[in-house]
Amino acid sequence: MGLVKRSNTWWMSFMYQGQQVRRSTGTTDKRLAEAILGQVRVQIVEGRFFEKQEVQHRTLKELMDRYATEHAARRANHRRELTSVKNLKAFFGNPTLDQITPKRIVAYKNQRYTDGVKPATMNRELATLKKAFNLARREWEWCTDNPVCRVSMEKENNSRDRWLTVEEEQRLLPAAAPWLRELIVFAIYTGMRMGEILALTWTGVDLFRRTVTVFRSKNGERRTIPASTTVLDLLKHKYATRPGTADIVFHSESQTPLDGSNIRRALNIALDSAKIHDLHFHDLRHTFATRIVQAGIDLYKVQRLLGHKSPIMTQRYAHHYPESLRDGVDALEAGRSVSTNLAHAQVRACEASLSC
Secondary structure, eight states: OEEEEETTEEEEEEEETTEEEEEEOSOSOHHHHHHHHHHHHHHHHTTOOOTHHHHHHOBHHHHHHHHHHHTGGGSTTHHHHHHHHHHHHHHHOSOBGGGOOHHHHHHHHHHHHHTTOOHHHHHHHHHHHHHHHHHHHHTSOSOSOOGGGGSOOOOOOOOOOOOOOHHHHHHHHHHSOHHHHHHHHHHHHHOOOHHHHHTOBGGGEETTTTEEEESSOTTSOOEEEEOOHHHHHHHHHHHHHOOTTOOBSSBOTTSOBOOHHHHHHHHHHHHHHHTOOSOOTTHHHHHHHHHHHHTTOOHHHHHHHHTOSSHHHHGGGGGGOGGGGHHHHHHHHHHHHHHHHHHHHHHHHHHHHHHO
C-alpha cells in the first residue's frame, strides 16, 4: 500500500480482497494524500471499506473519459457526444462522483441558459451525462445511483419547419465553396443527417445498384437510400477523383474527416453571401422531406427514407401535400352521388309500378 504521483496528483495503490486497487486522492499535497491513505487503511482493517467507497474516489473526469473512449466513439453522432463531454467537464471540473448531485446539475442547466444554449442542446448534454452514469452504475459498478434521473429535462420546441426553396437553392449553391456545395446537394437529395454524411464510406456506396447505405443511423438501425440521378452523378465524380487511400466519401484536402463546426461556419458565410436567413444544415434534411411530400410521395415511404422509427416524426410534413387528402373528400362525394342515384332509381321504380 503506497502513493504514486501522476500528473501532479497523488494516487493510492493497494490490495483489497485479492485485487489491486488504484484510486486518486484528488490532491497534489503529499501530506494530505498520506492522511487520506491512512484513513483507507483504517477502514480496511475495521471492515468499513465497502463498495460505496468507489463513488467517493472515482472522479467525473474518469467517468467522462471512459465514456468517450468506450461508448461515444462507437456512436454515429460521436462528434456531438464528444462536444457534450467537453462542455460537462468544463463546468463540473473533476469532483468525485458522489459530489455530482441534482443541485449541481440544476446549476449546470442555469449556467447553460446563461450561455444562450437552447433546450435541445442542453437535453443532449444531460443525456450524455445520464448515459455515462448508467454505464457506471450498471456495468462498471462505480456507483449505485444516477443523479441525472432526478433532474427534469427541458421542454423542446420541435415545431421548426424551415426548408430551402428552389429559388434559395439557386442562390446558395454558387455562393458556397465547391466542397460545401457537394455536401449541400447531397443532403438535399438524400435527406441524410450531417453525421451520417460525414461517416459515409465507399463501402456504403453501390454505384451499380444506385444506392447509399447508412450503417449507423441516429436510432442505431441500418437503412438504404436509393440514389437519384443528381446524387449518382455527384458520387461518380467523387469516386473518379478520390485519392487512392481515401475511404471516406466526403473528406478534407488532407483526407481527414470534415468537422461539423467548420461546415456550419462555411455554410453561414455562404448564406450571408446569398442573403438567405434562418437556415441550418439540418434544414436540408427537412428540404428533402418537404419536397418529396409536395411531389405526392406517401408518408410511409418518407418515413422509410428518413429512417424514422415512429410515423409521428414524419407527420410534421403531412400539411405540405393537402392534395393527398383530396381522394378522401372525393370518396365522400362519390358515396353521396351513389346514394342519390339509388334513391332516384327507387322513386322511378315506384312510379312505374303505380302507373301499371
